[in-house]
Amino acid sequence: MCTRSIKECLTLQCKSLIKHDSSLIGLSVMRNNYDIKLKVNEGEISRIIFNEALKLFTEYSIVDVVVVGAGPSGLTAAYYLAKEGGLKTLVLERNLGVGGGIRGGGMLLPVALVEEEAMEIVREVKCSYSRVAESLYAVNPIELTCKIAAEAISQGAKILTGVYVEDVIYRVEKGKHIIRGVVIQWTPIIECGWHVDPLNIYSKAVIDATGHEAEIVSLVKKKLKLNEISLIGEKSMWASEGERLVVEKTGKLISGLYVAGMAVAEVHGLPRMGPLLGGMLLSGKRVAEIILEDLKRGEL
Ligand code: 48F
Numbered sequence: 001m002c003t004r005s006i007k008e009c010l011t012l013q014c015k016s017l018i019k020h021d022s023s024l025i026g027l028s029v030m031r032n033n034y035d036i037k038l039k040v041n042e043g044e045i046s047r048i049i050f051n052e053a054l055k056l057f058t059e060y061s062i063v064d065v066v067v068v069g070a071g072p073s074g075l076t077a078a079y080y081l082a083k084e085g086g087l088k089t090l091v092l093e094r095n096l097g098v099g100g101g102i103r104g105g106g107m108l109l110p111v112a113l114v115e116e117e118a119m120e121i122v123r124e125v126k127c128s129y130s131r132v133a134e135s136l137y138a139v140n141p142i143e144l145t146c147k148i149a150a151e152a153i154s155q156g157a158k159i160l161t162g163v164y165v166e167d168v169i170y171r172v173e174k175g176k177h178i179i180r181g182v183v184i185q186w187t188p189i190i191e192c193g194w195h196v197d198p199l200n201i202y203s204k205a206v207i208d209a210t211g212h213e214a215e216i217v218s219l220v221k222k223k224l225k226l227n228e229i230s231l232i233g234e235k236s237m238w239a240s241e242g243e244r245l246v247v248e249k250t251g252k253l254i255s256g257l258y259v260a261g262m263a264v265a266e267v268h269g270l271p272r273m274g275p276l277l278g279g280m281l282l283s284g285k286r287v288a289e290i291i292l293e294d295l296k297r298g299e300l
Helices: 006-020 022-033 042-059 072-085 116-124 141-154 187-192 215-224 239-248 262-268 278-296
Strands: 062-068 089-093 112-115 130-133 136-139 158-161 163-173 176-186 199-208 235-237 251-254 257-259
Touching: 062 072, 062 176, 072 089, 072 141, 072 278, 089 163, 089 199, 112 116, 112 141, 112 278, 116 136, 116 141, 116 278, 136 141, 141 158, 163 187, 163 199, 163 215, 176 187, 176 215, 176 251, 199 215, 199 278, 215 251, 215 257, 215 262, 239 262, 239 278, 251 278, 257 262, 257 278
Parallel strands: 062 089, 062 199, 089 158, 199 257
Antiparallel strands: 112 136, 130 136, 163 176, 176 199, 251 257
16 A cells, blocks of 8 residues: 655656656756846846946047947948057947848848958958859848947947937137037937937047938038038939949048948938948948048047
């Protein structure tokens, strides 16, 4: 006659089941290995986050370069500024994620094309690709975006999302306007239409990498009434010409203000080019080179 209680019998049955069913054994091992033991309470979680964020915002209130826009040109610029120049670089992006206009590939199809001339950048950030035509390669735009962003961060650049650049800081010296940083607000505050005073980031240079809208150049032209800045507006599609000119025209507009990516097309009246990324990547690299040269020459 069995002298065990029902509870003991059930425990024994479970143990033997676990012993004989390898998937259950795996599960029990996993549970033990991943047994999270949080050693701080909820208030301490907030305190740590406040402290860490405060350290970042304190350190990055004054930087070398502010990049406005985390699209392909802005991210590439940040990567090279940090990597080649060791510059204190801050990317500000109004959306919650990075990637700008390339995230949707061509018509939401997960493919973008890169010309041979820009493939060095794709290879450098270890993005996968395939050759699809002579001197032309296909990439996954999400992978490319994530890898450039990750490499930029690894090189020391910081990226803040959900931050809207609503104005610039300026000075006038010897009759010439100089841009010396940006005025920022949380994007949801802008979207709510609340009146909350913004904060500022002081910098030696600002790059407008805001894409088709050229938002920073546009507000500088409007608010500072600078006739020397043109804003011709992007032209219709001519892929090869757009790609060539967008790199050629990348650069400085006035002291402290630089333009890269599709914003260059908006400023200089260049043709659009669709889901071709070579021009965007090379424009980002070029603007970083120009800023580094200006710094060397003491022009910043
Ligand atoms: O548009 P976007 O990707 O600019 P890009 O680097 O690349 C253009 C390509 O995506 C695509 C193309 C050419 O046909 O291949 O169009 O020139 O990225 C611009 C980023 O800037 C952000 C915006 O949310 C986007 O992610 N942005 C725009 N205005 C502001 C801003 C602002 N005022 N403050 C912060 N971020």
